[in-house]
Amino acid sequence: MPDLHSLLADLAAEGDSLDALVAPLPAARWAAATPAEGWTIAHQIAHLAWTDAQATVAATDADAFARLLERAIADPGGYVEAGAREGAAEDPARLLARWRDGRRRIIDALTVLQPPSTTNQSTSSARPTAGPSGERIPWFGPPMGAASMATARLMETWAHGEDVADALGERRAPTRRLRHVAHIGVRTRDFAFRNRGLEPPADEFRIVLEGPDGDTWTWGPADAPQSVTGPALDFCLLATQRRHRDDLALTAAGPDADRWLDVAQAFAGPPGPGRTPTASAR
Structure with a gap:
């Protein structure tokens, strides 16, 4: 597996790939249905923007994320759906800008967590570190290291991008990512x-x-x-x-x-x- 720097470069590239699909769309096209029941293209991008924001909080403020986690535990499905629903109601241009800003923020947050001494080490160990002191990033599932968080964000970006591509009748060529x-x-x-x-x-x-x-x-x-x-x-x-x-x-x-x-x-x-x-x- 590549180091965190390479992972983050791939995460940025995956976001850019999906961005290229949605950026040219007229506002009305953002309301197109995707294979995820009840979700439009706008819902897909809103969910990614919402999750990137949650991940940034988790990587930068554990106490604040603990409060978010309490809300999620009380209503797991509703908590996620609310984030997508509220974002999908935004003007598409504003949603796109917010998603782009969130992509930059999570990459910046994870970059800070990479210890200088591990720049060229593999991230394939069972317990990758999240920062210089070895702390792990809290999450809605098990806590994870910075490399695992970057991988998770890439996975979600790709997966939701597939739904968007299906809605548009596009076939994206698979990459080494x-x-x-x-x-x-x-x-x-x-x-x-x-x-x-x-x-x-x-x-x-x-x-x-x-x-x-x-x-x-x-x-x-x-x-x-x-x-x-x-x-x-x-x-x-x-x-x-x-x-x-x-x-x-x-x-x-x-x-x-x-x-x-x-x-x-x-x-x-x-x-x-x-x-x-x-x-x-x-």
């Missing part, structure tokens, strides 16, 4: 099981994915008895619940791996509703 999305999808395996009241498998899986450039990305021991294989794009669409597994070319070997493909969830919060399979996959 999907490696970050796939990584968080793999790392959240046990969370996805527990989030649905299921006991996580005791052993690691072998994950073998084909990247967009034809290279192979792997996780887990080579001799693991259970595995998941397929295109990286398909795995990312599954883990972010943007496609039903029946529409994807993923293969699971082993009962636990097969079950994982039904419950995979790379994002914090309650289990998502997922997507229904297309007519051709039924």
Whole structure:
């Protein structure tokens, strides 16, 4: 995995990619429905702006975030929906400007948290540090390090960008930035099981994915008895619940791996509703 500096550069690039889709849209087009039920393009961008703002608070003021977390715990679904709903009611030009400002702020906040001594170290350890003293950033799910927060923000930006692209009838070419999305999808395996009241498998899986450039990305021991294989794009669409597994070319070997493909969830919060399979996959 790259260092935090590279991660943040990729996060900025992912935001710019989605920005290029929505910036030219006339105001009326922001009201177009996306595959997420009840959400328009404006809701998607508002949610990203809202979540970036929450992440910035978490990275800069733990006490203030604790108060936000109390509100979220009281009404998890309603708290998130309110942020998207209120933002979607804004003038699109104002919402776009606010989202751009929030993208800059979260990147600035995470940049400050990188210890100078870890600039060239890998971020693939199980417990990445969030700052010079090793503190971790609180969140709606488990606390995380700065690198994990950057990866989570990239994952969400990409996933909601897919919904926007679908609403516009656009197909975005996958990039190597999907490696970050796939990584968080793999790392959240046990969370996805527990989030649905299921006991996580005791052993690691072998994950073998084909990247967009034809290279192979792997996780887990080579001799693991259970595995998941397929295109990286398909795995990312599954883990972010943007496609039903029946529409994807993923293969699971082993009962636990097969079950994982039904419950995979790379994002914090309650289990998502997922997507229904297309007519051709039924």
